[in-house]
Amino acid sequence: MAHSDQYIDKLRKSGLRPTKQRIKICEVLFDAEKTFHFTIKELVKIIENQANIKVSLATVYNTVHAFIKKGYLKEIPLNASQSYYDTNVTHHHHFFDEEENKLIDIHQDDVDEVNIKRTIPGKKIRSVEVIAKIVSDNQSQK
Amino acid sequence: MAHSDQYIDKLRKSGLRPTKQRIKICEVLFDAEKTFHFTIKELVKIIENQANIKVSLATVYNTVHAFIKKGYLKEIPLNASQSYYDTNVTHHHHFFDEEENKLIDIHQDDVDEVNIKRTIPGKKIRSVEVIAKIVSDNQSQK
């Protein structure tokens, strides 16, 4: 299976041995037709539904964090009670629907490049994220 | 005292009675020469150091949230273990130093207006935040 090899490669490059559990996590994350947003809880639920193997919370957390460090996943900055992650690591931004607690992609084409004309001495920019919080538009505004 | 009156006004407009504790919170938040970023824990510590009155965690949380709802404070979207707040509610963005866990303002003038050319039906944009994560620049990059 070609896919499986890719997962083993991703895991190895992240400093992790390719185990059953970790490959299952890869399948869920990287096999999907579309990229998607998820919380750890949701990811565990998807695995439970799809798989005949059990994966513990700790393993999911560890694997997700290793992938983030390596750049195979992205964490989206939000002040929600849980952390949100994205399988789409290409440069793009997000709407966050505060009522539904849902993330929606904003394609790169739909926002001008954010150009920051200021630097901090001794520091470099690692990432730039735009978060546009949205709520229902009831026409009238109190 | 003119300041005190402003605080009472802010509290009333936020639907809160002006009590000793809440006025103390206002003093710390709105009396400062410069705007600043804070976590709840830090705010409580500042109050403890400055004040002869005790303020419980619950009161601080409640008051801060009422002010955010009213627009007197801003919460900054970050995936940190604690929430970060800003007394500067004018339109501006942030660097987040991931090593120091510190926020640094990016003035409005230092970023072009973020223009999102896409809307979500039935929704309106409530806020747009730019977060630029920064790390030490060691010249060499592995």
Next chain:
DNA sequence: CAACAGTTTAGAATAAATATAATGTATTAT
């Protein structure tokens, strides 16, 4: 097959944020 390095897991620990309920204080109507 023994030894070792790395894994998985359940459950414990941690810590931020929220809820609770008893006590205290400000406001209102009298």
Next chain:
DNA sequence: ATAATACATTATATTTATTCTAAACTGTTG
């Protein structure tokens, strides 16, 4: 003012996401 009422404060308990731990497990290597 004073009593009655509505709202506040507080210490403590609860909740929940995340991290930690230590024991059992797996797979690889000599």
